[in-house]
Amino acid sequence: MMWKISLIITLTVIILNTQRVTSDEHAEYTSDGFRPGRDVLDIHSSSYGIAYVQFNFDQEKTVLVWIQTEECVGCKLLPIAYLSRKTEKEKTVALIDTSWATSIKVTTATATYPSINNTYCELRHHFGLIGEYNLTIPATIHNTTAECTLVILKKPFYENTAVLLGYTVGAVWILGALIWYYCIKRHCLGKKSTQCNGNGHVPHDQTPLAPVNDMKESSTSLRLKSVDTFRGFALFNIAQGIAGDGHYWFISHSRYYGITVADFIFPWFVFVMGTSIHLAFNNLLSKGRSYRSIFKKLVVRSITLFFLGVCFQPHNDLRTLRIPGVLQRFGISYFVVASSYLVSRRLLARRKERTGKWYMMFRDVTDYLELPLAVCLITIHLLLTFLLPVPGCPLGYQGPGGPLLGENGELTNCTGGAAGYIDRMFFTEAHMITYSKSAKIYRSTVPVDPEGILGTFTCITLCIFGLQAGKILHLFSSAKGRIIRLLIWGMALITCSAVLSKCHLADGWIPINKTLWSVSYIALTGGLAFVAEALLHFLIDVTHFWSGSPIIYMGMNSILLYLGVGVLKDYLPFTWHPFYDNHSESAIMSVWSAFFWLFIAYVLYRKKIFLRL
Template sequence: MCVSLCLSLCLSVCLSLSLCLCVCSPVCHPRHKTAVVKMDEASLTVNNELDAEMVVSWLSDHCYQCVYQPLGVVPAGPGPGLTSSMDFTVGTQHGITLQLNSSPVSLELCTVHYHFWEHGNYSLWVKNLNDSSVVNCSMITDTETVNSYLREYSLTHSLTHSLTNDLGFPCRTVETATDTILPGPATPSRRLRSLDTFRGLSLVVMVFVNYGGGRYWFFRHESWNGLTVADLVFPWFVFIMGTSISLSVSSALRCGLSRFSLFTKAVWRSVQLFLIGLLIINPNYCQGPLSWDSLRIPGVLQRLAFSYLVVVSLDLCVAWNSLDNLPFLLYWPAWLCVVVLETVWLCLTFLLPVPDCPSGYLGPGGIGDMGQYPNCTGGAAGYVDRWLLGENHIYQTPSSRVIYKSHLPFDPEGVLGSINSVLMAFLGLQVTAIIIHYLALSAVSLVSFFCCLSGIISAVLTKCSLNEGFIPINKNLWSLSYVTTLACFALLLLVLIYYTVDVKRWWSGAPFYYPGMNSILVYVGHEVLEEYFPFRWRMTDSQSHAEHLTQNLLATSCWVLISFLLYRKNIFWKI
């Protein structure tokens, strides 16, 4: 065990040091990038023919109940029929509303809603018509632009199609543990190739969005409520970890291993995952010795370690050496424990007093909620993390800063959210027990039922709305509706993959099957080698979505290829 931990930590440290050297070297330093026009921005010229100074403010369509933000001031026209103008830069990711007020008397002149396109040039003319009391605001497109979100479709399609064809389909089966995180003392009697395929699919999407996703907003984490592609993969990874726990524990018990020995192995693996996670998210060695004062504690692998340990413990408490009874009856004590944990989450979230914040607050703080609660980011979740871990030991630049301008640190892998990640992993555990116990079509029917049930629960919790529900879908908080919604998606996707891969054998699972067999190596490797060639190179035009998309797709494809070659050599990194 000591040798395994030492090797794992040494590999992480060495790769992190290598990453640091790249970051500190002139080749990778941002000062060598030249940018003329930035991505996701357009140029706006505001022309003022009025005889009064004008204040321009803006508000993103994506910002819920937010206050207008100042954009700039346009001087009054120098004389009758003469125009003063001022140039501004506006965002193009979402539609925005421009509000124009007279100054110094704050009188609203007009509001203009518009969705600008990237690298476009626009003019907003503000003038009086025949009646001097009537202000006319008109938007004019000076330069035709192209929707940058559509023009790279052919490139994406051709690269992914080429990757799939080049790797082909696996021609043999390598009997390894069902998950590189989990114990594998014995080979399960019934191998579910669909689980490795699902895990690999989630991991490939995770690598792609972590590398930038072409710098598109829908491949980045949502600023607060709602979902993007980037918000799907981590819960799916937690879910599939739960499925692997069921297979590993049941297989080990059938082979005669004691529950205590399995528990000690689970503790050891959780410790290793936690320590590796700390090294990955704190790669600041080139700036001197790592400071304990600013060490970030929560992280992806840390949450996986916690969820894994809790769910393994629950499974060991109730699992039998054989699945002769119905899974529902088998796991009812564990379900009670999960219900208790969820009750704790609900009580802390909605009843815990948070200084200067309303009870049960689930908002982003900052300029949200009309700026009433700027220091309440995350409500109880943020307060618990800051009180328990300290402000310097959690994530300093949360996604809520992008739109909501929040200034408090907030960790999306915080303490309260870890409770709901346990629920996600436990759902995976329960579903796998169903798949193993029942015949193929019966298992598909039961899993589909749970999928529909999760969807109904989500609809009730959210009231089928983005922001108006009892508990909105929120990845930053790992809210209960977020877990039930992602569980619904995961169950639907698992049913489809299980039916096509394991039941009908229409698809082998390639190319996603290969990274699914080496998940820890791919995850750790892509994090610490991100700045190295061939995963990244100096771009000709760093403000081009097309070049970023090409780079991110090729980097992701490299990890799929690496996992394929390791699979052919029967090399798997397990902890």
């Protein structure tokens, strides 16, 4: 036990002394020509996703260029630069971000905002990577706004080449492994395997879970390979994302609305934690552990997770120490769900045993307190979101706020709606995340914390969904019944998310939003987690078609690897200072880092080194 505490303290000290806070300053716009070195909207440096656009015009007048990216949903155009015949040629070249389509309007120099009467031309175009374009501005203003003439001087590259190649190599590797494994399985290693039956085939309903036909728990080990593999898959993607993830927008976290690959990782970790609560507690109870001792264990673990989260920060100034965080939310969610589950089991043990047909069919729903708790939490979340008055903001507002939204900047201080308002009142801005991803796009001035109070309610709900998956995997003896139940839950939640968001990016009743952990967001991620768990359970636990290797090794040592990935992300041999600083090198670095951590996980597994809280 002492070596575990020493390891945690050592890692915490390293974090506090090796990381530094970096800050980005907003660019000054409306200058004489475009700023060199960064894209015109100051979203990122010119190393990733940039096109070169030369602005040409013949008139002797000065014009004003307005630009906005379509990722900024509902935003006003921004005045970027004044251009005139006296402007140097180098300063008439704009670096345009190629992640999303861009809207451009060119107006008179005195225009306060583009309109038909002051606009020379306008254009909406999705520029290509390192493409060179010539944009010609007409000499006069017409009654109807004309489209700017755009000519391609240099054909752009396909921006997603690196990630497409990476996924192709991965798919080929998986296909080769499946062919090899299928041949081995078909011949059953020369029919010498003990798993083969008389016909040389592997039985398709083998599972380490014992059938549970009464309320007395089996002493069979309930550690499922599919659960560890699911957790390992999430951790593998964390290692890949922290190392750069190629700097592709669809792999990195979403700016505000919508969902990307990275936005599934944290929710799936929470989901698997809920699944593990049921399986682990059943093991402890079957071994004769008392409810009191289990409760003490879960309290210690919750406090440890919260403490690590507070310490796992790039600075140690107590005046600005961030209180919310990922591990803090893990600790709170674990405590609430595990405690309620323990109370359910205690009440269940005191109740008279039941064996009715309908009861046995739905006992995973009727016997526990967690689902009613989830309904209460979602209800509170929705009531606060839509009914809590936020000073100066529309009732029920869930948007990013900022001066670019609204008619007269009335949404400037409305970032995050009720969720942001509650966090700013409770934590104060000094103890929240200082700069959100949405600020770069929406120019918001007040913080919104992605691990805030209101989002913790839905996070606990998602953990309860994971607990429900664990109950399904344990309480039902039929593999077909388990998989069908998992898929039903998954499809129901995905449908719920589609209805709430209206399958639209920002115009639904409750848009999918990772920053706020909206109800539609946890419904989508939870639903897909049910589907993924059903697939892994079928492949790994039921048919034994896949052992989960090598991903499973990361899932069996998740806490140690999570801390290691966070601490050592800026050190060799995990990452290096880039030579070219482009998509391809970043993608290579992220894949290398993920597989290097996978190798470390395998070594730790072979050495039987595990860190458990």
